[in-house]
Amino acid sequence: MKTKILIIATAFILLLPARAACQGMPVYDNTNFISLVKQLLESGKQTAEMIKSVKFLKDAKEAIEKVSSVVQQLRAVEEIAQNNQRLINVMQNDLQDILNSPYIKPEEIDRVVASFETIVQNSLDTVDFIDEVLSSDYLKMSDAERAEILKAKELESKQMVSNITTKTKRYRDIISFRKMQDKVNNRETEY
Secondary structure (H helix, E strand, O other): OHHHHHHHHHHHHHHHHHHHHOOOOOOOOHHHHHHHHHHHHHHHHHHHHHHHHHHHHHHHHHHHHHHHHHHHHHHHHHHHHHHHHHHHHHHHHHHHHHHHOOOOOHHHHHHHHHHHHHHHHHHHHHHHHHHHHHHOOHHHOOHHHHHHHHHHHHHHHHHHHHHHHHHHHHHHHHHHHHHHHHHHHOOOOOO
């Protein structure tokens, strides 16, 4: 029995490599090969088109970001211009009324003018700075960095408008108080 198993095992071992070698090389059909090449070419074309689409979308995204940045810059500049116009209006109208009031003492006029002058000078400096930022490459900054600086200047401009409004209100309150005080002090008493 052991000899039979040994003979079968030997035959199996001898036939195994022969059977493995009999598998042979794959045989390709010419039509299948041509079809495979066509599929590969078509796949290559589709890949090239996808690459072009990705590049186009990337370029479009960059263009949109640039336009968005420019729009932000324009809005900030527009807001700063409006705030400067408010400052000019205050200087032309309100400050003139305050200075012409008989309730502002002559020694106070210089202080009033100086307090408004500081705000106006800051406003003019901001306009000069904005002109420099927009007209040159100002230290080779990107559009996003330029927009960020303009946004900060816009906030400063809003603060200046707030300051000048507060100062105007304070001086108007002083004038109103002095006017009321004058009426009280100079009223006629009828006892």
